[in-house]
Amino acid sequence: MPGIPTPRVRHRGLTVRDIALIGMFAALLAVLSMPFAIPVGPVPITLQTLGVMLAPSILGAKRGTLAVLTFLALTLAGLPLLPGGRGGVMPFLGPTGGYLLGWVVGALAIGLLTRFMLPRYRFWIGFGSNVLGGVVVIYLIGVPWSAIALGDGMLATIMSTFAFLPGDLIKAALAAAIAAAVHRAYPIPPAGRPVAANAADSA
């Protein structure tokens, strides 16, 4: 709206509604780990990384990252929430443990990148930030980790490129399409309570 100066509003903390949203998306991440999650073709694919991209692109950086952290905390505590009924401390110390830690940083990156284009979510920018945060950032942490665990950097790189990369690129596009539709249909207000920006400065 040109001409009318809108008061700058910042959002602080988390309301109880934000906490319910965090819990719901952490649960959604667990559901996406089931092998039958989406019917595409004969190969059963799991969609955890789709959830890792969806949570920050729909909820924003703060709530999205906390949803991923909550999911990982419940997994670490011993609930079998990862594909194949895995869970506990084992996946975190195994060869792919770095990817799990990478999810947290990746979700944060996607959330921060997504914020620049809101309130209108555009597919291509969303796809770009999903690739940057959900693939590049996660691999930057996951590949060196598996290089140490597997004892060879080349092997780790080959594994990530051939086993994970094609699926992750498809999921980045899928997540952007879903997030764009959700933002159009049901925009979620930002996390926390609104606080006037200048009031916070003078206080």
Add this chain to the structure above:
Amino acid sequence: MSMLGLYVPGDSVLHRLPVGAKLLVLLSAVTAVVAFADLWSALGAALAALLLYPLCGFTFRHVWRVLRPLLPFLAVIALFQALVGDGATAVRVCAQLAMAVLLSGLVTLSTRVSEMLGLFERLARPLRYAGVRPDRVALVLALTIRCLPLAASAWQASREAYVARGLRGRPHLMVVPVIIGLIRSAEAMGEALAARGID
């Protein structure tokens, strides 16, 4: 899904140890063996970890369940090192991986989910100086466990409808309504909590 998770009831020394101590020992043992990078100590540590299973009352089935996800990786390492031709490194890396996974399996199998979650809540307590409310950590963990069956059944229902209508090839048509439904129920849950004075 049962709230027992991967926990196996028992009354060994390991079951009675506090979870924080178990995790500390686990992390220092794994760090030490990986940093030491010696073939024989890695093999010895893996063997010791394996021997702890019967001592703590676990059976071969538990060992198998812990090790099975690791098998493809062990096969890949063996194949790769057979091509490069460094057998000693291959054995050392496999032993390190087996040791790390077996030891962490011991911790998970002998610790209740609630005990581990209690540790996380205690660890989150100092964060209150950074503005995090520790009771909220407990609340979000409990809410997520409540949301699990909710999200699973919503997903399942939508998936069945998608298949029954014969829709093919555009899976996001199925996902978007589920997510919007879940967001709405989360907001209703938030309102219910706020109405009970939690805010």
